[in-house]
Amino acid sequence: MSIDDFTPVVQSITVKRHQIPVAYTFAGAIALAVFFTWAPWILPASDVSILMNFFILVIMATMWNLLAGYAGMVSIGQQAFIGLGAYATLYFAIKGMDPFFAIPLAVIICAVIAFPVTYLLFRLRGGYFSVATWVVADSAMLIIGSIAFFGGGTGHYLPGLSNIAFKELNHDTYLAAWFVALIVVVATYILLRSRLGLVLSSVRDNEVAARSSGAKVTSTRRTIFIVAAAGCGAAGAVLAISQPFIQLGNEFNLQWAAEMLFASMIGGLGTIEGPILGCVIYFVLQQSLQNYGAWYLIIFGALAVGVAIWQPRGIWGFIRDKFHFELLPVGYRVQGAGVGEALPRRSVDWRPWRRTKETTSVEDADSP
Amino acid sequence: MFGVMKIINLAHGDMAVVAGYTAVFLVPKFHLPEVWSFLIVVPIFALLGYIVQRTLLQKSIDRDPFTTLLVTFGLSVVIENLLLEIYTANAQSINIGSLIVKSWQVNNTISVSYLSLTVLIVSVVVLGALQLFLSKTSTGRQIRAVSDDREAAQLCGTNYRHIFGIASSLAFATVALAGIAFGMYTSLSPTAGGVNLLFAFETVVIGGIGSLWGTLVGGILLGIAQQFGAHFNEQYTVLAGNILFLLVLAIRPQGLFGRKVVMS
Incomplete structure (x- = not known):
């Protein structure tokens, strides 16, 4: 038997990102985009308002998912940037600017404020980080509330909108919410497919290994925090235009943090599609229980707690793992002979903590 | 007490409020003066602490600290909104009758209210009792052992889940006391x-x-x-x-x- 007998088995392995041809996904996205841009002309005004609030929540949930789902930072203080975005819009509007043109400026202001804040917050980890974000939000609210220019605790009416007819204003605000949501989701998708997304995946899988391989973990986290702050600032700016009476307790409400957190958790953390699905569930609940006070939030919260305990990857995570299916894939999958069709992109759990000391310990010592 | 489990309970403050509300709304049904409400509320909370720990919290601790944060934050929001929905946003306070104004006159300028004095004494006694419990009893020793090194304690035969449950029931009992004291001093809101x-x-x-x-x-x-x-x-x-x-x-x-x- 000579060495020539060994003919290597040529396996054709292909590495690809998309399951569905890109053209189809793209066409679908275009169709959706056209529909939602067209929506204010074909849907009744009340539906347009609901869709507008839906897109505002989509922005928030996508940003929160980027923070917690991809970068492991559980913030319960994102309402700080929603409030700052709203009040930045108010500031420019009082100074005589068109509120719609103030949106990008509000985004920039939130990003600029977020930068020094990261230097304080990143000194704490885990739960301490979370509560510290809340302290920051509380402080931001109290500082804004003590400025008489913004009307203090009573609030201030957003000027510059009174000369627009109600219907037209509703359309414009809807379009602003929809375009910002589109930009945020697409930007998040591109961001996660970039080098930065790769660093995030490596940190998620094993932070120590990522650090020792030269991944700039802290600066990546900082970038993500700033992006999330900017996104929430945009959401706050749109919110200010949609509810033009700017009130301290409304813009800085902890409920924003709760809603974005619950929506991302139920939909599925660490996926792009999940938070959007979570927002859909939120609005279905809210609309069907709108005559029952805060019960929709109680049920939504209880659902989120249940999902976190029993189905931590959320609904979309469940679909992805069960059917190996993704609409907006961020990673690559290996396909070909011997590898198995449609190997799940993440055969390991997406959270690094699960494989740390806590869970590899002697389990069930007390079980019968 | 949550230090034993190395978790942060974002719903801890809300537990105190729930304890206060229980004292306000449940205890009068037993025809008991509200001053003695802790006799009923504290045991209920101790039991509740054990149950919540063994059902909800243990599952999330078994997963990771990340889940624990999300779960306790979710619970906190749910509890606040439930209280708002059932008992409105009105502030409630525990009615302790004339005790609130009675005080011990030290001299003309200094007076110490009986309520403050009682709360101070109770907190010192509770802390002392907890300290004794942790240092002298077998369960206390096990709590400390689990806190120091969970795996080693498990290898020695400690059921850490039961110990976590006990730690949690102590935490709930103390937070219930705190909530009642808070409700007597000032007022509680959701x-x-x-x-x-x-x-x-x-x-x-x-x-x-x-x-x-x-x-x-x-x-x-x-x-x-x-x-x-x-x-x-x-x-x-x-x-x-x-x-x-x-x-x-x-x-x-x-x-x-x-x-x-x-x-x-």
């Missing part, structure tokens, strides 16, 4: 829990995480800062405390009494 959690958290970080004396000093400093803020303007009370917290974080992130540790 959102009071979050505010109190923030103050407690700031106290711990200012003093230094893991330092008992630090926590005491942190509490005093936070109180002084808040009074200092209130001196200028009522609105600045909480803000001054927050600013002290952020300053400490900027200048001395390990806290005043904390040891320098690698934060990772």
Whole structure:
């Protein structure tokens, strides 16, 4: 038997990102985009308002998912940037600017404020980080509330909108919410497919290994925090235009943090599609229980707690793992002979903590 | 007590509020004066603590700290909104009759109210009893063992889940006492829990995480800062405390009494 007998088995392995041809996904996205841009002309005004609030929540949930789902930072203080975005819009509007043109400026202001804040917050980890974000939000609210220019605790009416007819204003605000949501989701998708997304995946899988391989973990986290702050600032700016009476307790409400957190958790953390699905569930609940006070939030919260305990990857995570299916894939999958069709992109759990000391310990010592 | 499990319970303040509400709304049904409400509420909470721990919290602890945070935050929001929905946003307080105004006259300028004195004595007794329990009894020893090294304690035959349950029931019982005392002093509202959690958290970080004396000093400093803020303007009370917290974080992130540790 000579060495020539060994003919290597040529396996054709292909590495690809998309399951569905890109053209189809793209066409679908275009169709959706056209529909939602067209929506204010074909849907009744009340539906347009609901869709507008839906897109505002989509922005928030996508940003929160980027923070917690991809970068492991559980913030319960994102309402700080929603409030700052709203009040930045108010500031420019009082100074005589068109509120719609103030949106990008509000985004920039939130990003600029977020930068020094990261230097304080990143000194704490885990739960301490979370509560510290809340302290920051509380402080931001109290500082804004003590400025008489913004009307203090009573609030201030957003000027510059009174000369627009109600219907037209509703359309414009809807379009602003929809375009910002589109930009945020697409930007998040591109961001996660970039080098930065790769660093995030490596940190998620094993932070120590990522650090020792030269991944700039802290600066990546900082970038993500700033992006999330900017996104929430945009959401706050749109919110200010949609509810033009700017009130301290409304813009800085902890409920924003709760809603974005619950929506991302139920939909599925660490996926792009999940938070959007979570927002859909939120609005279905809210609309069907709108005559029952805060019960929709109680049920939504209880659902989120249940999902976190029993189905931590959320609904979309469940679909992805069960059917190996993704609409907006961020990673690559290996396909070909011997590898198995449609190997799940993440055969390991997406959270690094699960494989740390806590869970590899002697389990069930007390079980019968 | 949650230090034993190394988790942060974001719903802790809300538990105190729930205890206060239980004292306000449930206890009168037993035709008992509300002063004695702790006799009923504290045992209920001790039991509740064990049950919540073994059902909800243990599952999330088994997963990871990340899930625990999300679950306790979710619980906190659910509890606050349930209280709002059932008992409205009105402030409630525990009616203790004339005890609230009675005081012990030391001299013409100093007087100590019986309520403050009772609360002080009760808290000292409770802390002392907990200390004794942890150092003298077998269960206390097991709690300390699990806190130090869970795996080693398990290898020696400790059922850590049961121990966590007991630790949690003690935590719930003490927080119930705190909630009742709070309800007697001032008034309770559904959102009071979050505010109190923030103050407690700031106290711990200012003093230094893991330092008992630090926590005491942190509490005093936070109180002084808040009074200092209130001196200028009522609105600045909480803000001054927050600013002290952020300053400490900027200048001395390990806290005043904390040891320098690698934060990772």
